[in-house]
Amino acid sequence: MTDFVVGIIGAGVVGLACAARLASAGRSVVLLERNSRPGQETSTRNSGVIHAGLYYPIGSLKATLCVEGRKLLYRRCREQNLGFRQTGKLLVATEPEEEAKVQAIYERGLANGAGELRPLERAEVARLEPRVSAISGVWSPESGIVDVHDLMYSYQKEAGDHGAILVFQTAVEGVERTAHGFELGTRSAGGERATIACRVVVNAAGLYADRMAEKAGLDIDALRYRYHWCKGDYFSLDSRLRGLVQHLVYPAPVHAGLGIHITFDLGGKMTLGPDTEYVSELSYVVDPDKRARFASAARRYLPELKDEQLSADYAGIRPKLQGPKDEFRDFVVEDAAPHGLPGLINLIGIESPGVTASEAIGERVRGLCAAYF
Ligand SMILES: Cc1cc2nc3c(=O)[nH]c(=O)nc-3n(C[C@H](O)[C@H](O)[C@H](O)COP(=O)(O)OP(=O)(O)OC[C@H]3O[C@@H](n4cnc5c(N)ncnc54)[C@H](O)[C@@H]3O)c2cc1C
The missing domain is CATH 3.50.50.60 (FAD/NAD(P)-binding domain)
Incomplete structure (x- = not known):
């Protein structure tokens, strides 16, 4: 038939x-x-990050499928020898106003089954990531990266x-x-x-x-x-900054995204992004004029970063159901x-x-x- x-x-x-x-x-x-x-x-x-399941509302499909999927993904990576690293991730607060947001994500992550999570004081953030400046944070050892x-x-x-x-x-x-x-x-x-x-x-x-x-x-x-397509641009960091961080580092999230975070690939290339920009056309061109904005966002937790160490890299587009005000x-x-x-x-x-x-x-x-x- x-x-x-x-x-x-x-x-x-x-x-x-x-x-x-x-x-x-x-x-x-x-x-x-x-x-x-x-x-x-x-x-x-995309960022190629294996998410632990911190951010999404408890009981949502995003939370449930992220947690289930993460476990299956690590198992697949180990059994089939795929490129991956369980790097761990720091979610950081850089100002007192962000601490409540980070605390709420910590509690939600625990309820979602994001695995072990540990609140961090300023000194513990500094011990894990000496070049990161933050007043507190959360450590998520289940986060990682995968070769998609x-x-x-x-x-x-x-x-x-x-x-x-x-x-x-x-x-x-x-x-x-x-x-x-x-x-x-x-x-x-x-x-x-x-x-x-x-x-x-x-x-x-x-x-x-x-x-x-x-x-x-x-x-x-x-x-x-x-859909409301939402573009995310990435900037790569000068290769001399390889090893700047040892773990993924994320700031407190913003309305439609997770905030401009620093990640790296399995080769050690460091990348900042993605930002969030609602678009009506599909274009993957990254506007180099966004460089100062990216550097300034990242300097909140990476104070040594200089504008000229960033280069426009690639972009992805999110198939979002959530519009700018939703x-x-x-x-x-x-x-x-x-x-x-x-x-x-x-x-x-x-x-x-x-x-x-x-x-x-x-x-x-x-x-x-x-x-x-
Ligand atoms: C900026 C950004 C960062 C992200 N970071 C992460 C991250 O770190 N970790 C994470 O887990 N997720 C991340 N994501 C999400 C992740 O990338 C997506 O959820 C995932 O790639 C979606 O896969 P997909 O197969 O649904 O869609 P796609 O990869 O878009 O595949 C859809 C396919 O359908 C094909 N197609 C469309 N129309 C037709 C047609 N008419 N006929 C035939 N073929 C068709 C397209 O050509 C395409 O190949 C990120 C996404 C973005 C945009």
């Missing part, structure tokens, strides 16, 4: 994790990606080893409900059109997941699924059955901590799909 049991739209880290889980569970899976390789969009334009390319490849390999078909350079242009599930209308880079029939569709289209849900027939305004919005991981489209599994608003949560999202999606097998 159908060509495949499951059709997945999008080969970012989340679509690939879903493909790995579903194919390992014995389902016939086709994954369609319009780019020529996996992870060309948000999945390779390695992670995506491990999901891709697992999916392929279990028979999933991954098709690149093929965009999904239409999603039609049929008597047996869905028909995906596709168009290849060469302009060739095809139709693929699936019992279930997983919409993992990242920055376009809202529009994909709309194409399938959902009223995304009524459901409050329309309160917290959670991940949407749901079967659209209550909206009249049973078997359309929507993954909408999968911003941070989507990398950390990827395998847990895949497991959740496998569970949702099971109703149709």
Whole structure:
């Protein structure tokens, strides 16, 4: 009746994790990606941080899937020898007004299951990070960094080893409900059109997941699924500053993001960012004129930093459900059955901590799909 049991739209880290889980569970899976390789969009334009689960409201999907996903992610990294480091992280308060915010995050993190967390006095922050200036902080040993390319490849390999078909350079242009599930209308880079029939569709289209849900027939305004893209720019630090910090260091968070933090990759390259800027166009160009603003934000906890030690680097765009004036919005991981489209599994608003949560999202999606097998 159908060509495949499951059709997945999008080969970012989340679509690939879903493909790995579903194919390992014995389902016939086709994954369609319009780019020529996996992870060309948000999945390779982020901080690569394994989040412990500190920030998100207790009981939210972001909290639950972050904590579950972090455990699965470390296990996968260890078992498959993926690039990662459990670096630990300091969340710091630089002014008395920030201490209540940091304390609230500490308490929320404990309730969320973010693992061991320890409040730090000024002297303990200085002992852990001699070049950081802060009046207090929180130590999160469960935080770390991962090579997201390695992670995506491990999901891709697992999916392929279990028979999933991954098709690149093929965009999904239409999603039609049929008597047996869905028909995906596709168009290849060469302009060739095809139709693929699936019992279930997983919409993992990242920055376009809202529009994909709309194409399938959902009223995304009524459901409050329309995105507010929010860009995050990064600046890299002069290579002579390698080793400036030994752990990830985050300031108290801001409205739509975690604040301009300092992270490093597995090669030791130090990076500041991301900031938050709501945008209407997709552009990954980093404005070099933001340099002074980035340096000044980071100098609050890294006082020795000089503007000229920063260079514009890369940017990522968050698929946010939360507009500039809105309160917290959670991940949407749901079967659209209550909206009249049973078997359309929507993954909408999968911003941070989507990398950390990827395998847990895949497991959740496998569970949702099971109703149709
Ligand atoms: C600035 C920034 C920093 C972040 N930092 C972190 C972090 O440190 N830790 C963390 O855990 N998370 C972080 N995140 C979040 C994380 O990067 C995302 O949650 C994750 O990458 C989302 O993956 P995805 O597969 O849903 O989306 P994407 O990676 O965007 O993949 C979606 C895919 O769908 C494809 N697609 C779209 N439309 C179609 C179509 N019509 N047909 C076929 N294919 C289509 C796209 O080409 C793309 O490849 C950050 C995000 C940003 C923006």
